Amino acid sequence: MLRFLLRRALSAVPTLLVIATLAFVLLHLTPGGPFDSERVLVPQIQHSIEARFHLDEPLWRQYLRYLGDLAHGDLGPSFQYRNTSVNELIAQGLPVDVAIGGTAMLIALLLGGSIGLLAATRVGGWRDRLPMGLAMLGISVPLFVTAPLLILVFAIRLQWLPAGDWVSGSWRHLLLPSVALALPYTAYIARIVRSAAIEALASPFIRAARAKGLPSLTIVLRHALRPTLMPLVSFLGPALAGVLTGSIVIEQVFGLPGIGRFFVTGALNRDYTLVTGITVLYGALIIAMNVLVDLCYGWLDPRVRARQ
Amino acid sequence: MSPAERNDGPWRRSWRRLYARRGARWALALLGLIMALALLVPALSPYDYAAPSWTHIFLRPSLRGGEWFGTDGLGRDLLVRVMWGCRISLLIGIAASLVSVLIGVAWGTAAGYIGGRTDGLLMRTVDVLYSVPFIPLVIVLEVLFGRNFLLVFIAIGAVSWLDIARIVRGQTLAIRSQNYIEAALALGVRTPAVIWRHVVPNLLGLVIVYATLTIPSVILFEALLSFLGLGVQAPLASLGSLVADGANEMQANPYLLLIPAAFLAAIILCLNYLGDALRDALDPRHD
Numbered sequence: 001m002l003r004f005l006l007r008r009a010l011s012a013v014p015t016l017l018v019i020a021t022l023a024f025v026l027l028h029l030t031p032g033g034p035f036d037s038e039r040v041l042v043p044q045i046q047h048s049i050e051a052r053f054h055l056d057e058p059l060w061r062q063y064l065r066y067l068g069d070l071a072h073g074d075l076g077p078s079f080q081y082r083n084t085s086v087n088e089l090i091a092q093g094l095p096v097d098v099a100i101g102g103t104a105m106l107i108a109l110l111l112g113g114s115i116g117l118l119a120a121t122r123v124g125g126w127r128d129r130l131p132m133g134l135a136m137l138g139i140s141v142p143l144f145v146t147a148p149l150l151i152l153v154f155a156i157r158l159q160w161l162p163a164g165d166w167v168s169g170s171w172r173h174l175l176l177p178s179v180a181l182a183l184p185y186t187a188y189i190a191r192i193v194r195s196a197a198i199e200a201l202a203s204p205f206i207r208a209a210r211a212k213g214l215p216s217l218t219i220v221l222r223h224a225l226r227p228t229l230m231p232l233v234s235f236l237g238p239a240l241a242g243v244l245t246g247s248i249v250i251e252q253v254f255g256l257p258g259i260g261r262f263f264v265t266g267a268l269n270r271d272y273t274l275v276t277g278i279t280v281l282y283g284a285l286i287i288a289m290n291v292l293v294d295l296c297y298g299w300l301d302p303r304v305r306a307r308q
Numbered sequence: 309m310s311p312a313e314r315n316d317g318p319w320r321r322s323w324r325r326l327y328a329r330r331g332a333r334w335a336l337a338l339l340g341l342i343m344a345l346a347l348l349v350p351a352l353s354p355y356d357y358a359a360p361s362w363t364h365i366f367l368r369p370s371l372r373g374g375e376w377f378g379t380d381g382l383g384r385d386l387l388v389r390v391m392w393g394c395r396i397s398l399l400i401g402i403a404a405s406l407v408s409v410l411i412g413v414a415w416g417t418a419a420g421y422i423g424g425r426t427d428g429l430l431m432r433t434v435d436v437l438y439s440v441p442f443i444p445l446v447i448v449l450e451v452l453f454g455r456n457f458l459l460v461f462i463a464i465g466a467v468s469w470l471d472i473a474r475i476v477r478g479q480t481l482a483i484r485s486q487n488y489i490e491a492a493l494a495l496g497v498r499t500p501a502v503i504w505r506h507v508v509p510n511l512l513g514l515v516i517v518y519a520t521l522t523i524p525s526v527i528l529f530e531a532l533l534s535f536l537g538l539g540v541q542a543p544l545a546s547l548g549s550l551v552a553d554g555a556n557e558m559q560a561n562p563y564l565l566l567i568p569a570a571f572l573a574a575i576i577l578c579l580n581y582l583g584d585a586l587r588d589a590l591d592p593r594h595d
Contacts, residue, residue, distance in 0.1 A: 015439045022440065026449065140577035142528050144535045144548075145569040148555040156559055244441065245532075252536065253555070264536070267448045275448055282441035290439070 005291070012287045019283040020070060023276040024063055053079060066276070075277035080269045086277040089262050096166060096258040100250065101243045103178035108185035115186070116193025117220060117228070123198060131190060138187030143246050147180040147253040164255040177254045181246050185239055192231050200227040226300055233296045240289040244282055322513070326589035335578040335585070342575060346394035355385035357392045357543065369563050377567050380553065384543075390568050393547040396540055397575065400461060401527040407465030408526075409472060409519045413511065416476025421484055421503055431477065434470055450538035460533060460540075464526050472518050476511055483510050513590035521583035524576040531572060547572040 050056045054065060069076055075086035115135070119128040154176060155163035167173045200206065201224050209219045248260030259278055266274035326332050350357065369378040369386070377386035419430040446463040483489065484507070492502050531548025533539040540546045545553075547568050554565030 015436050018436055019440050023445065023448075026445070136577060136580060137573070140524070140580055141569070141573045142531060142576075144532065144555070145551055145565075145572065148551075148558055148565060149569075152558050152562060152565075241441065245444065248444070248447070249532065249535070263444060264447065279441055279444055279448070282444055283439055286439050286441060 004295075008291045008294070012284070012291075015287060016280060016283055017067075020067065020276065020280050021063075023279040024066060024272075027270070027272045027275060028059060028062075053077065066273075070280070075280070076273035078266075078271055078274045080266060080271040080274065086274050089274065090259060090277065090281060093257060093259040093262055095168075096251075096256055097244075097247045097260070099174060100177050100181060100256070100258070101247055103174060104181035104185065104243065105239070107178060107182040108189050111182070112186040112189030113193050113232075115190040117197055117225075119190070119194045120197035120201060121216070121220060128194075132194065135187040135190045138183055139191075141184075143180065143184060143249050144253065146183050147177075147250060150176055150180050151253070164253075166254075166256045177250045177256065180253075181243065181250050184246075185242070188235065188239070189232060192235055193228055196228040196231045197224055200224040203227070229300055230297070233293055233300065236296075237286075237290045237293045241282075241286050244285065322589045326585055329585050329589075331581055332585040332589075335581045338574060339578040339582070342394055342571065342578075343398065346391045346398065349391040350388050350395070353385065353388045355388045357384065357388045357545065360384060368561075369567070378561075378563055380557075380564060386564065386567060389545050389550060390547070390571055393545045393550045393568060394571060394575065396544065396546040397527045397530060397548070397572070400464070400530045400546070401523040404461050404465040404468070404526045404530075405519050405522040407462070408467075408469035408522055409515060411465070412469035412472025412518075413476050413508070413515060415469065415473040417480050417503055417507055417511070419473070420477040420480025421499075421507060423481075423484075427477075431474075434473055437470055446533070447536065447538060450533060460530060460538075464529050467529075468522050468526060472515070472522070475514060475518060479511055479514055480507055483507050517583055517587045517590060520579060520586055524579040524583075527572075527576060527579075547575075 047056065054062055057065075066076065073087075075090070078084050078086050078089055081089060115131050119131050122128050151163050154161050161176050162173055163176075165173060197220075201220075206219060206224055209223050210216075214223075247258060248263065250256065251258045251260040252264070259281070262274060263278045265271075266278070369376060377390060379385055380389070415430060415434070419427045446460075446467070449459065449463060489502060489506055492506055497505070527547075530539055530546060531551065534546045534548030535552040537549075537552065539548055550568035551565060551572060554561075554568055558565040
């Protein structure tokens with residue numbers, strides 16, 4: 001277990017290096033610098049600003065300096081938000097995304113999972129076909145359509161919930177963005193759980209459990225659930241990447257102060273360190289999630305555990 | 309199997325299985341209708357997608373007036389704009405999917421067929437690329453290089469080949485161990501010819517399914533970029549930018565959001581459904 005984690009942590013290093021390099025090179029290749037403005041600065045001032053952020057150094061030295069800081073966990077100072085480090089900006093924005101993303105995944109898992117299980121036990125009936133039709137619709141309608149529609153119905157017409165803005169710790173502000181983000185994942189999870197559960201319910205050990213005369217609720221929850229979770233777990237890795245990009249949209253639509261907003265404004269203002277830092281963070285989150293997924297595999301399937 | 313079907317080839321049988329599903333017929337018909345409308349309406353309509361008309365602002369949809377879908381805040385006919393949006397979205401979807409299928413198939417067959425160290429190297433690359441947060445990177449590129457149709461197109465094509473490469477590799481591994489490959493090699497057929505004549509045709513069914521499922525995800529990605537204001541350049545519209553414009557006006561004029569959203573959802577829904585149905589239809593175990 002410990003060796004497994006250690007090996008995965010080591011193999012994450014080159015991947016993060018690739019991501020950081022890619023982001024660094026692409027950003028520096030682009031025309032325009034962070035301190036080019038309409039207003040022409042006195043050359044001395046322009047020069048001293050650039051010297052402060054080491055922009056006057058050759059590119060390879062900037063790159064090595066950045067990697068060195070990165071190795072110490074320091075993502076550097078933001079160019080756009082003066083006197084603020086990228087670490088501070090992330091610390092400010094990340095809790096918003098964690099709250100929304102976490103709530104959304106929780107809703108999606110509980111709702112999607114139970115819909116999928118219910119449909120799998122009633123294949124072909126209306127309780128299967130209706131939710132699965134809705135799930136197909138849920139996959140096909142993108143986030144940036146459902147989010148404004150939810151605002152239109154629940155915030156503007158019914159006025160039950162606020163249309164945007166963010167108050168830390170307020171569930172009323174959390175609910176609408178989380179539900180909007182959760183909808184497509186609920187649909188995906190319902191479909192995955194349904195087909196996995198159908199397969200699991202057809203296997204011999206379930207027949208044995210039925211032969212023993214166990215109640216069907218016990219069969220589904222105690223015996224069929226575990227193999228059903230396997231394909232679901234492998235979906236969760238890519239799902240996190242989707243939640244990250246989804247939260248950029250959600251932040252845009254609801255006007256929330258998360259990382260995604262820093263990311264987009266950072267890109268607009270050529271804030272090299274901010275954009276590279278958030279890209280590296282996204283990459284690290286995806287890698288961490290994949291490790292978590294592999295650990296879950298081991299927990300669910302003893303054969304995988306032996307190999308780890 | 310009925311006697312009439314017995315002498316058909318596998319493709320015909322798959323087509324018949326697909327056509328036997330009512331949902332698949334509906335999806336095909338609806339998709340065909342949208343494509344036909346997207347081609348014909350802008351050509352036949354008296355209205356232009358770009359020219360503003362200050363006397364026709366925010367007209368509600370009505371069949372009696374000339375504007376069936378109403379007009380937007382610049383007095384432009386929404387019907388023509390939505391149809392242009394369908395054109396652009398479908399064009400990007402199909403073209404970028406072709407790019408990603410080509411890269412994915414080449415990469416996957418190379419890894420699966422050659423095997424060994426090449427396989428390890430190619431697939432390790434895919435693993436690393438999987439961890440790169442591409443959509444954020446594309447957003448950055450779009451912002452930095454300015455909105456560029458070609459860039460959107462290349463970026464999307466370059467991102468979406470990873471899944472196809474993985475799936476194709478797995479399938480190639482299975483095909484390579486078949487007897488007919490061994491027979492071909494024993495007869496002295498060269499490797500490129502074996503790949504082209506025996507491996508690729510057997511991958512075709514799988515590739516068709518994933519290409520069909522890649523198109524909607526590409527369309528959604530382009531729509532997402534356009535929604536964030538990074539996709540096609542105004543006054544040209546894609547379904548994503550129309551939805552974004554509509555979302556700004558939804559309080560007073562919800563039809564500006566609902567109509568393009570409905571077309572976007574219909575296209576995606578049809579393609580997703582067709583992909584699912586194709587997967588079943590091309591599976592010979594369903595006979």
